[in-house]
Amino acid sequence: MNVLLIGSGGREHALAWKIASSALLTKLYAAPGNPGIAEEAECVALDVTDHAAVVTFARENAIDLVVVGPEAPLVAGLADDLAAAGIRVFGPSAQAAQLEGSKGFTKDFCARYDIPTAAYGRFNNAPKAKAYVRGVGAPIVVKADGLAAGKGVTVAMTVDEAFEAIDACFEGAFGAAGAEVVVEEFLEGEEASFFCICDGTTALPFGTAQDHKRVGEGDTGPNTGGMGAYSPAPVLTVDLVERVMAEIVRPTMKGMAEMGHPFKGVLFVGLMMTADGPKLIEYNTRFGDPECQVLMMRLKDDLLVLMNAAVDGQLSHMSVRWRDEAALTVVFAARGYPASPEKGSVIEGVDEGTGDNVRIFHAGTKRDADGRLVAAGGRVLNVTALGSTVSQAQQRAYEALDRIDWPEGFCRRDIGWRAIERER
Secondary structure, eight states, rough: OOOEEEEOSSHHHHHHHHHOTTTTTTTEEEOOOOOGGGGSSOOOOOOTHHHHHHHHHHHHHTTTEEEOSSHHHTTTTHHHHHTTTOOOSSSSSTTTHHHHHOOOHHHHHHHHHTOOBOEEEEEEEHHHHHHHHHHHOOOOEEESSOOOOOSEEESSSHHHHHHHHHHHHOOOTTTTGGEEEEEEOOOOOEEEEEEEEESOEEEEEEEEEOOOOEEETTEEEEESSSSSSESSOOTHHHHHHHHHHHIIIIIHHHHHHHHTOEEEEEEEEEEEEEEEEEEEEEEEESTTTTTTHHHHOOOOSSSSHHHHHTTTOOOOGOOBBOSSSSSEEEEEEETTTTTSSOOOOOOOOOGGOTTEEEEEEEEEEEEOTTSEEOOOOOOEEEEEEEESSHHHHHOOOOHTTTTSSSEEEEEOTTHHHHHHHHHH
């Protein structure tokens, strides 16, 4: 099979690494890719926002499957345009991707199909949103409706903080994504991520993880796209997984099909484990980043086989096997992230950290004119390790990270702390 992978981040490097090991693979292309992905695939300078160009490339290179990594191309309808051209694609339609692309759509969908989630209000102006906050009080959660690269959510501990978040949305901090806001009840509990691969009818459970959204240790500071993750998530027991399937995943699949938008691809269910049971925080319609990195480290099966089954509606015949080990990834970020990451600093020694149980996935890197590896984004490297326990995986990840020579980088030093506390 000839495969085209869309994307350029750490998630896509992990996918490229896993797809490259498939017995089905003939040739792997990546657009646009990054220096790490270039070790697994042929990177092509393709503008993925130009859907006609993607279709043309797929036709000219006899692409058998396009795998869309990030959310923005899905929400923009890339999967629809590929499918319309007769090109097989792993990823949901634009209508199905609304589950991630519009938080307002998701909340209304949950209300319609009785999916447990936080109480909410939807608003298209600041005065109405603030009036709702005054009535409910704090803590409370303010979300930009659209895609904001993981940064459009504010957990406001005071009413004033909520007002500031509302003003930020309507004053353009998140562009068009903030033209509408969702204000939600604050849910207490432990967060977890649950994944399924879906074929429009069947949702095949595909692992659990927990990530760390806050930039600072002890889960403090502003939200980021994710500072680290580990898998499996100890909080999601076998019984709770079945409850999530019964109360959230299956109703989601049924509801989307009833609406005429059967869901195909990856359904990522962000959960809060409350005293009343699991409640939906958000859907993502693709693999999480950096959760994908730990899932790929643990996956024993051929990912390309599973993706083909999803595209062909054959998941009811499939199962997924996992390694017994835990996996943990630490995000090595550029100084100034998430507000204003400093770009261009030179990174050395990346290969020093890689071993049998450690992979370093490139998230925001490029080569400069002299061929040196430099930082080109906020989240730059994902140092990922396996271990018999989360503690061992954490130790291996930080040992590998400390062998990288990049003074301008920083990381959290407590990734996996919840799971490690459980192991003690």
